Amino acid sequence: MSTTKISAEVLDELYSVILSRKGDDPSMSHTANLFSKGVSKIAQKVGEEAVETVIEGVSGSKKELAAESADLLYHLMVLWAERGLKPEDIWALLEGRKGVSGITEKASRPNS
Numbered sequence: 001m002s003t004t005k006i007s008a009e010v011l012d013e014l015y016s017v018i019l020s021r022k023g024d025d026p027s028m029s030h031t032a033n034l035f036s037k038g039v040s041k042i043a044q045k046v047g048e049e050a051v052e053t054v055i056e057g058v059s060g061s062k063k064e065l066a067a068e069s070a071d072l073l074y075h076l077m078v079l080w081a082e083r084g085l086k087p088e089d090i091w092a093l094l095e096g097r098k099g100v101s102g103i104t105e106k107a108s109r110p111n112s
């Protein structure tokens with residue numbers, strides 16, 4: 001059986017590592033290098049990774065889509081860290097939306 005951890009916990013752990021890189025030597029860490037370049041560069045990277053994810057989503061293999069998705073999630077979390085957002089802030093938003101679309105769908109359905 002695989003010992004790989006397949007869980008959203010992976011994102012929380014990655015975020016902790018990302019945070020720990022703040023102020024580190026940019027030559028020693030890709031994340032520290034991104035932080036040293038500031039929020040505009042980090043946001044630009046999120047945009048680039050999003051576009052690459054879209055391209056792979058339309059015409060790439062599932063493996064390529066997965067790889068670009070991982071790059072996108074990593075860079076998005078660097079942006080959260082730079083702006084002082086924590087993953088739990090986003091998890092709480094998602095939790096609060098549970099069932100919202102179900103209510104909307106039911107309300108807009110005639111004779112339901």
Ligand SMILES: N=c1c2ncn([C@@H]3O[C@H](COP(=O)(O)OP(=O)(O)OP(=O)(O)O)[C@@H](O)[C@H]3O)c2ncn1[C@@H]1O[C@H](COP(=O)(O)O)[C@@H](O)[C@H]1O
Nearest residue numbers: 014017018021028029030031032033045048070071074075
């Ligand atoms: N999850 C990631 C991760 N995903 C993607 N990347 C990097 O993001 C970059 C994306 O590719 P690009 O060609 O766009 O990057 P680039 O060549 O630097 O491009 P430019 O910035 O020059 O435009 C690659 O260098 C990837 O290695 C990541 N770099 C680090 N991590 C994790 O972040 C943590 C801290 O890593 P370090 O900061 O390197 O210690 C570790 O757990 C790493 O596994």
